[in-house]
Amino acid sequence: VEHKRVVELRNLLESQAWHQLRHALAEQHPADVAELLGHMGGEGEAVIFRLLGRHRGEVFAYLGPQHQRRLLQETEPRLLARIIGQMTSDDRTRILEELPPPVAHALLGRLPPSEMKRGLVLLGYPENTAGRYMNPDYVALRPDMTVAQALAHIRQVGRRADTLNVVYVVEKDGRLVEDVHLGSLVLADPGAQVTDVVDPGLVSLLDETPREEVLRFFEKYDRVALPVTDKDGHMLGIITVDDVLDVAEEEATKDIHMMGGVEALDAPYVQVDLLSMIRKRAGWLSALFLGEMLTASAMGYYEAEIARAVVLALFVPLIISSGGNSGSQAASLVIRALALNELTLKDWMRVFRRELLSGVALGTALGAIGFGRIVIWQGLHFTDYGPHYLSVALTVWFSLIGVVSFGTLAGSMLPFLLRSLGFDPATSSAPFVATLVDVTGLVIYFQVAALLLRGLIL
Amino acid sequence: VEHKRVVELRNLLESQAWHQLRHALAEQHPADVAELLGHMGGEGEAVIFRLLGRHRGEVFAYLGPQHQRRLLQETEPRLLARIIGQMTSDDRTRILEELPPPVAHALLGRLPPSEMKRGLVLLGYPENTAGRYMNPDYVALRPDMTVAQALAHIRQVGRRADTLNVVYVVEKDGRLVEDVHLGSLVLADPGAQVTDVVDPGLVSLLDETPREEVLRFFEKYDRVALPVTDKDGHMLGIITVDDVLDVAEEEATKDIHMMGGVEALDAPYVQVDLLSMIRKRAGWLSALFLGEMLTASAMGYYEAEIARAVVLALFVPLIISSGGNSGSQAASLVIRALALNELTLKDWMRVFRRELLSGVALGTALGAIGFGRIVIWQGLHFTDYGPHYLSVALTVWFSLIGVVSFGTLAGSMLPFLLRSLGFDPATSSAPFVATLVDVTGLVIYFQVAALLLRGLIL
Numbered sequence: 001v002e003h004k005r006v007v008e009l010r011n012l013l014e015s016q017a018w019h020q021l022r023h024a025l026a027e028q029h030p031a032d033v034a035e036l037l038g039h040m041g042g043e044g045e046a047v048i049f050r051l052l053g054r055h056r057g058e059v060f061a062y063l064g065p066q067h068q069r070r071l072l073q074e075t076e077p078r079l080l081a082r083i084i085g086q087m088t089s090d091d092r093t094r095i096l097e098e099l100p101p102p103v104a105h106a107l108l109g110r111l112p113p114s115e116m117k118r119g120l121v122l123l124g125y126p127e128n129t130a131g132r133y134m135n136p137d138y139v140a141l142r143p144d145m146t147v148a149q150a151l152a153h154i155r156q157v158g159r160r161a162d163t164l165n166v167v168y169v170v171e172k173d174g175r176l177v178e179d180v181h182l183g184s185l186v187l188a189d190p191g192a193q194v195t196d197v198v199d200p201g202l203v204s205l206l207d208e209t210p211r212e213e214v215l216r217f218f219e220k221y222d223r224v225a226l227p228v229t230d231k232d233g234h235m236l237g238i239i240t241v242d243d244v245l246d247v248a249e250e251e252a253t254k255d256i257h258m259m260g261g262v263e264a265l266d267a268p269y270v271q272v273d274l275l276s277m278i279r280k281r282a283g284w285l286s287a288l289f290l291g292e293m294l295t296a297s298a299m300g301y302y303e304a305e306i307a308r309a310v311v312l313a314l315f316v317p318l319i320i321s322s323g324g325n326s327g328s329q330a331a332s333l334v335i336r337a338l339a340l341n342e343l344t345l346k347d348w349m350r351v352f353r354r355e356l357l358s359g360v361a362l363g364t365a366l367g368a369i370g371f372g373r374i375v376i377w378q379g380l381h382f383t384d385y386g387p388h389y390l391s392v393a394l395t396v397w398f399s400l401i402g403v404v405s406f407g408t409l410a411g412s413m414l415p416f417l418l419r420s421l422g423f424d425p426a427t428s429s430a431p432f433v434a435t436l437v438d439v440t441g442l443v444i445y446f447q448v449a450a451l452l453l454r455g456l457i458l
Numbered sequence: 459v460e461h462k463r464v465v466e467l468r469n470l471l472e473s474q475a476w477h478q479l480r481h482a483l484a485e486q487h488p489a490d491v492a493e494l495l496g497h498m499g500g501e502g503e504a505v506i507f508r509l510l511g512r513h514r515g516e517v518f519a520y521l522g523p524q525h526q527r528r529l530l531q532e533t534e535p536r537l538l539a540r541i542i543g544q545m546t547s548d549d550r551t552r553i554l555e556e557l558p559p560p561v562a563h564a565l566l567g568r569l570p571p572s573e574m575k576r577g578l579v580l581l582g583y584p585e586n587t588a589g590r591y592m593n594p595d596y597v598a599l600r601p602d603m604t605v606a607q608a609l610a611h612i613r614q615v616g617r618r619a620d621t622l623n624v625v626y627v628v629e630k631d632g633r634l635v636e637d638v639h640l641g642s643l644v645l646a647d648p649g650a651q652v653t654d655v656v657d658p659g660l661v662s663l664l665d666e667t668p669r670e671e672v673l674r675f676f677e678k679y680d681r682v683a684l685p686v687t688d689k690d691g692h693m694l695g696i697i698t699v700d701d702v703l704d705v706a707e708e709e710a711t712k713d714i715h716m717m718g719g720v721e722a723l724d725a726p727y728v729q730v731d732l733l734s735m736i737r738k739r740a741g742w743l744s745a746l747f748l749g750e751m752l753t754a755s756a757m758g759y760y761e762a763e764i765a766r767a768v769v770l771a772l773f774v775p776l777i778i779s780s781g782g783n784s785g786s787q788a789a790s791l792v793i794r795a796l797a798l799n800e801l802t803l804k805d806w807m808r809v810f811r812r813e814l815l816s817g818v819a820l821g822t823a824l825g826a827i828g829f830g831r832i833v834i835w836q837g838l839h840f841t842d843y844g845p846h847y848l849s850v851a852l853t854v855w856f857s858l859i860g861v862v863s864f865g866t867l868a869g870s871m872l873p874f875l876l877r878s879l880g881f882d883p884a885t886s887s888a889p890f891v892a893t894l895v896d897v898t899g900l901v902i903y904f905q906v907a908a909l910l911l912r913g914l915i916l
Contacts, residue, residue: 029659031678155645164641165623165682182640183622187613201487219707220489222700224623224682241699242680248703249677252710253794259717260790260888261783269795270805274812278819281787288783289824293831295775300841306768313764313771317753317896320775324782325719325746325889329739332718336711337727347728354732361736366747373751383758430718430888431783438775 005032006039013044022051030055034062045071050079057086061095066271068095072103081110088162090135090243093122097132130214131207134228134237135162140170141194143177148190154182163240166225169194176227176235178202204229207236211247216341218244254426255339259332261288261431284431291435295320298442305446309457311385312449315370315396316442322366322400323407323441324434330355330411331433338415338425348416355412356405363404367397388456399448403441410436463490464497471502480509488513492520508537515544519553524729526553530561539568546620548593548701551580555590588672589665592686592695593620598628599652601635606648612640621698624683627652634685634693636660662687665694669705674799676702712884713797717790719746719889742889749893753778756900763904767915769843770907773828773854774900780824780858781865781899782892788813788869789891796873796883806874813870814863821862825855846914857906861899868895 005028012021025033025048033052037045037059049071052059060068060083072080072095084092084107096104096119108119118136125131139161141150150167158164167185169177178198188197204227205214217226218241225240254264263280265272272280299306299316306313334351337343343351374393377383385392411433415425450458463486470479483491483506491510495503495517507529510517518526518541530538530553542550542565554562554577562581566574576594583589597619599608608625616622625643627635636656646655662685663672675684676699683698712722721738723730730738757764757774764771792809795801801809832851835841843850869891873883908916 027658029661029679031680032659035678151644158641158645161641164639164644181622182644183616183619186609186622186640186644187616200485201490203487218700219703220493221487222489222703224699241682241703242676245677245699245703245706248706248710249798252706252714253798256710256714256717256790256794259714260786262787262790265791268798268800269791270800270808274815277812278816281784281816282820282823285780285783285787285820285824286827289776289780289827292776292779293828295779296772296831297841299772299775303768303772306764306771310761310765310768310771313768313774314754314757314761316771316774317757317778317900318747318750321750321753321778321782321892321896322743322747324779324892325743325750326739328718328889329720329743330718332714332720333723333727336714340707340711340726342726342728350728354735357732358736358739362740362743365740366743369744369747370751373754383755431786434779434782434892438779442775 006036009036009048010040010044013047018051021048022053025052026055030058031062033059038064038067046074049075054086056083057088057091061087061091064268064271065098066267069098072099077106077110081107085111085115088135089118089122089137089237090133090162090239092119093132096123097127125207128211129207130205130209130211130228130239131236133211133214133243134207134239136237137162138227138235138238139164139167140235141167141180143169143171143193143195145194146190147185147188147192147194147197150180150185150194151190154185162238163225166223166238168227168235168238169198170235174234176202176204176229176233179204179225179227204233205239206231212251212339214239215244215247215251251339254424255335258424258426259335259429261285261429288431288435291432292438294439295442298439298446302442302446305449305458309449309453311392311457312395312446312453316445318370319396319399319403319445320438320441322363323403323437324430325407326359326362326404327407327411327433327437328430330358330408331415331428331430334412334415335425335428338419345416345420348413351412351416352409355408359405359408360401362408363401366404367400370400371397386457388453391452391456395445395449395452398452399441399445402444402448403437406440406444407433407437410440464494467494467506468498468502471505476509479506480511483510484513488516489520491517496522496525504532507533512544514541515546515549519545519549522726522729523556524725527556530557535564535568539565543569543573546593547576547580547595547695548591548620548697550577551590554581555585583665586669587665588663588667588669588686588697589694591669591672591701592665592697594695595620596685596693596696597622597625598693599625599638601627601629601651601653603652604648605643605646605650605652605655608638608643608652609648612643620696621683624681624696626685626693626696627656628693632692634660634662634687634691637662637683637685662691663697664689670709670797672697673702673705673709709797713793716882716884716887717793719743719887746889746893749890750896752897753900756897756904760900760904763907763916767907767911769850769915770853770904770911774903776828777854777857777861777903778896778899780821781861781895782888783865784817784820784862785865785869785891785895786888788816788866789873789886789888792870792873793883793886796877803874803878806871809870809874810867813866817863817866818859820866821859824862825858828858829855844915846911849910849914853903853907853910856910857899857903860902860906861895864898864902865891865895868898 108116137160139154164182166179166181168179180197184197203221207228207230225238227238228236257264261284371393378385378389414428418428419425566577595618597612622640624637624639626637638655642655661679665686665688683696685696686694715722719742829851836843836847872886876886877883
């Protein structure tokens with residue numbers, strides 16, 4: 001479908017049918033026009049952008065971050081200021097914060113004074129807080145208005161608002177009293193007071209609420225918009241759910257990338273050039289490699305044992321990978337539960353107990369499988385693990401109990417530790433836990449071997 | 459804050475101040491009451507539930523899945539039917555689909571006939587499709603209505619609708635014409651026709667649209683509600699964004715759990731009992747363990763080489779973990795990009811080329827670090843890798859190029875393969891890729907060793 005639309009637009013473009021092209025563009029949803037622009041490539045882009053007229057700002061806001069960045073560099077300042085001027089306050093903030101401050105200020109300087117001031121206020125809030133991403137264009141009602149007066153007021157000022165789905169009852173001094181769904185107003189008796197129409201349970205955000213917390217509020221309360229106030233309850237702006245849906249996806253992407261041991265990309269996979277991609281991955285990969293070098297040291301420490309009993313070396317990958325796998329299971333469960341506020345820091349002891357029990361149970365089960373594998377292979381003469389194969393099999397079993405338990409505990413406790421130190425729990429990614437557990441796993445394995453095999457083959 | 463509210467409610471409960479308790483409950487947002495119930499424990503729960511009156515259904519819908527399941531078992535059928543009757547159609551479907559079919563049908567049988575029929579229709583759609591989760595309670599307008607008539611109609615029928623934020627212009631035969639924001643109607647000239655008020659770019663979902671796709675539509679078009687139609691364009695119901703936000707979080711949780719190599723839990727971490735938790739984890743862990751047993755076979759195959767050159771064993775964990783780490787990086791990037799539709803199946807060749815280049819570059823870099831480590835440790839007499847330490851170091855370098863490239867390719871191509879076979883790409887979790895790469899990594903390492911060290915120490 002999209003391809004057909006691109007072809008149609010390209011035809012209109014090539015036949016220079018400006019009028020028809022302008023008409024075709026106006027009928028599309030801005031998100032679709034943005035997607036089309038992404039497919040078009042440079043040539044027609046500038047023309048289409050000019051033909052978009054007052055929809056330009058909206059379409060621009062739907063473009064991908066890399067695309068926006070390129071256009072910001074290529075477009076002449078006067079047109080750029082016009083585009084920025086057509087955007088909603090929150091979309092505008094999201095663009096301006098990506099620019100070098102002098103460029104952002106130059107662009108703001110081309111806006112009407114009131115808009116400029118407002119842009120500066122929003123950019124003044126710390127990154128990733130409700131204040132930074134709110135939209136100050138909401139409809140405010142006074143508590144003494146009747147429903148009929150309220151609807152008349154909405155008709156008067158509503159066009160400038162980001163949303164009309166929810167309107168806000170605000171005192172003269174700016175303090176937020178209640179929020180009201182437009183639907184509730186329409187259904188209410190026109191003579192009633194707006195304060196009698198309010199939906200129960202006002203929920204509001206503080207300007208300094210971090211964006212993960214904003215996401216949790218929307219999830220919990222199922223609202224389409226939430227008001228933002230300062231500490232004294234003065235209404236500052238609103239945040240709408242469509243922006244929060246994007247936040248949810250970005251947070252999940254960040255966590256999934258971290259879980260895989262890679263620095264979060266700030267753009268879609270295909271839009272990141274090869275060199276930045278390699279650079280983003282080399283950092284973590286090298287750090288993990290440096291950590292893993294300790295395994296070479298650990299193995300070196302046990303070199304004499306390995307030389308005496310080569311059979312021990314055969315199970316090294318099996319043992320350490322089991323620790324890594326159980327650790328990455330635990331880490332992914334706990335990281336996600338912390339992200340969703342299902343767990344808080346004070347739950348760590350409870351999780352510790354659960355994970356210890358799980359680890360011992362899982363390690364015992366895997367150990368039994370490993371024990372069986374060695375005994376059966378020996379019995380069927382697939383491999384010869386020597387006269388003391390039973391002790392070797394027991395070594396593997398006991399080691400697995402230790403390694404899997406340690407892996408499970410490391411994977412579940414590291415996210416708590418990181419959060420309590422103020423870091424993102426997702427930093428304790430699976431590869432990071434695996435690296436930690438690999439080194440410890442080797443020590444556990446060779447210590448168990450020393451205990452069980454001393455005098456036999458060691 | 460929550461704790462204080464729980465104490466207050468408990469006090470009211472213990473002093474049997476029913477009237478005040480009922481009043482206190484009515485003032486809370488249903489999501490908060492649900493959270494309070496979660497903290498209260500069994501004793502007061504039943505009493506509070508009875509005092510909730512007509513808010514019961516709403517509060518019930520906000521409870522966690524395990525809590526709901528318990529209440530469904532404990533509550534007497536008559537009260538249960540009343541609770542189910544108070545819920546919105548989409549919330550009700552979500553409860554009923556979790557119940558054994560006979561129980562669900564018995565509950566539906568206690569509803570008014572029209573509601574029962576409607577419940578059966580919704581449950582008739584396949585799981586995880588738009589049809590199953592839509593709400594048939596929307597406001598329909600006729601194309602020939604004026605704005606004033608439309609608003610009058612909304613006042614008449616609006617109370618039953620799931621949302622009034624968007625209303626729908628529907629032909630007499632049920633075909634959807636346009637959607638209109640209530641805000642646009644309120645702002646419009648009362649004498650205008652509703653078809654002149656429509657917001658540009660109607661977007662609608664088919665009843666069979668899978669829920670991941672529904673999520674992408676909401677993300678792309680920034681809507682608060684989307685209409686669902688059949689193939690012929692007949693309007694069936696609506697899906698609202700608050701439900702989609704939950705879908706976004708569930709999908710991300712599923713992917714994050716799979717990335718960690720654990721079957722997705724169907725309830726929050728703390729609500730899953732220990733035994734189910736262990737069972738959920740044992741499955742994948744055992745499967746991975748069985749896969750990893752191949753490393754013991756591979757190591758066994760090279761046992762003679764290890765016995766002759768124990769130094770080779772020292773680097774086994776380092777080499778195979780590097781392959782696993784690079785694989786899990788690639789997997790997490792590609793799995794997420796596929797989930798977000800940033801990549802589609804036809805991009806596989808492009809990704810293959812990128813990842814091959816990345817893999818070779820990253821492997822060369824890691825190999826250089828490994829080479830340096832061996833040469834420096836030897837030079838500083840930290841360890842003695844023997845007279846042919848340079849060849850050993852080169853073996854490690856070249857092996858890392860091979861292993862990291864293979865890991866990167868396996869991690870990036872497996873998600874494509876899984877999707878093309880109709881599986882969830884996230885199944886190619888980091889531990890799964892690591893297991894695959896561990897076995898292959900050993901073969902690559904020992905083959906490179908055979909090439910470079912034959913005649914020297916092998």
